Amino acid sequence: MAKCSICGKPAVYVSRAAGLALCQRHFLEYFDRKVRRTIRRYQLFKPREHIVVAASGGKDSMALLHYLHNLAKRVPGWKVSALLVDEGIGGYREYTVKRLVDYAEEHGVEYYIAKFKDYIGYTLDKIVRMGREKGLPYLPCTYCGVFRRYIMNRAAREIGATVVATGHNLDDIVQTFLMNVLGNDWAKIVRLGPVSGPANHPRFVRKVKPFYEVLEKETTLYAVLHGLYTGFEECPYAQMSMRWTVRRMINELEERSPGVKYSLLRSLETAIGILRRQGIGEPSDEEGLYTCALCGEPAAHPICRACQLRLELGIMEVSREKLESLPPEARQMVENALRLAEKRK
Numbered sequence: 196m197a198k199c200s201i202c203g204k205p206a207v208y209v210s211r212a213a214g215l216a217l218c219q220r221h222f223l224e225y226f227d228r229k230v231r232r233t234i235r236r237y238q239l240f241k242p243r244e245h246i247v248v249a250a251s252g253g254k255d256s257m258a259l260l261h262y263l264h265n266l267a268k269r270v271p272g273w274k275v276s277a278l279l280v281d282e283g284i285g286g287y288r289e290y291t292v293k294r295l296v297d298y299a300e301e302h303g304v305e306y307y308i309a310k311f312k313d314y315i316g317y318t319l320d321k322i323v324r325m326g327r328e329k330g331l332p333y334l335p336c337t338y339c340g341v342f343r344r345y346i347m348n349r350a351a352r353e354i355g356a357t358v359v360a361t362g363h364n365l366d367d368i369v370q371t372f373l374m375n376v377l378g379n380d381w382a383k384i385v386r387l388g389p390v391s392g393p394a395n396h397p398r399f400v401r402k403v404k405p406f407y408e409v410l411e412k413e414t415t416l417y418a419v420l421h422g423l424y425t426g427f428e429e430c431p432y433a434q435m436s437m438r439w440t441v442r443r444m445i446n447e448l449e450e451r452s453p454g455v456k457y458s459l460l461r462s463l464e465t466a467i468g469i470l471r472r473q474g475i476g477e478p479s480d481e482e483g484l485y486t487c488a489l490c491g492e493p494a495a496h497p498i499c500r501a502c503q504l505r506l507e508l509g510i511m512e513v514s515r516e517k518l519e520s521l522p523p524e525a526r527q528m529v530e531n532a533l534r535l536a537e538k539r540k
């Protein structure tokens with residue numbers, strides 16, 4: 196059995212990339228140093244913050260909630276609470292909701308639950324069924340991702356968050372990076388930094404990723420060591436996603452040449468730097484984000500993705516007067532979406 200490189204006690208963690216083995220105590224110190232370095236390096240938080248952790252009840256977000264809840268005890272200007280977006284995926288979400296609620300009650304953390312049903316009108320299961328019936332070309336993860344981000348921003352703002360922290364780890368980030376490379380989607384790659392902006396929209400809540408430089412096996416071990424990981428749950432839709440394949444590929448590469456994941460992260464940072472200098476992807480600072488002409492939320496286009504999907508699904512009505520009052524670009528987008536919905540009926 197491997198021994199801790201620092202004290203010689205039995206190791207709980209081995210990093211082939213760093214040539215390092217660590218016992219429980221030294222692993223937790225290493226983990227803490229790593230996260231604090233990320234927070235400092237990218238200036239994730241300000242002296243006064245209401246940090247809302249985007250909690251799914253899964254191991255990464257539970258680890259993040261636990262980590263920030265404890266860190267905030269030493270920072271007087273910080274308040275940490277948790278926000279869970281409940282999509283209503285039967286046989287999956289119930290368990291993770293319970294895990295969050297149990298934790299929050301035990302540790303005295305304020306928590307909020309925002310349901311798809313309340314914000315969108317339907318559960319994700321229902322939306323996926325409707326999308327299939329209408330023959331829309333989207334995977335479940337598309338609806339989930341779009342509506343989840345939409346609800347997260349709105350609900351976080353409603354509870355007074357100044358920043359939302361998400362549990363994305365290094366593995367998640369390099370997977371998304373590679374998926375966007377495969378899709379030649381460089382505008383999305385620009386937004387994969389540890390702080391997602393641009394934040395100059397009054398309704399946009401800044402999003403940060405404190406586990407940006409932490410491997411998934413490290414967040415998992417952190418969760419296990421704190422009793423936050425009681426079993427394996429995978430979203431039932433996960434295997435239908437491209438991410439599933441990309442994840443397996445990257446893990447195989449890492450197995451063969453340790454350090455590949457870090458190297459991918461550095462490549463991503465280089466790419467973001469180059470893209471920013473070229474002005475690719477981000478709306479210019481003067482323009483900032485759009486404001487969705489239908490719902491008023493921040494958007495990358497004149498109509499936000501969430502409204503666009505709702506129109507295509509036929510679960511959002513736009514009156515004739517409203518349609519005629521829209522600016523030309525927005526009106527065009529609405530008409531296109533409505534036409535799609537009509538054609539597939």
Ligand SMILES: [Zn+2]
Nearest residue numbers: 199202218221
């Ligand atoms: Zn040790």
Ligand SMILES: [Zn+2]
Nearest residue numbers: 487490499502
């Ligand atoms: Zn909208």
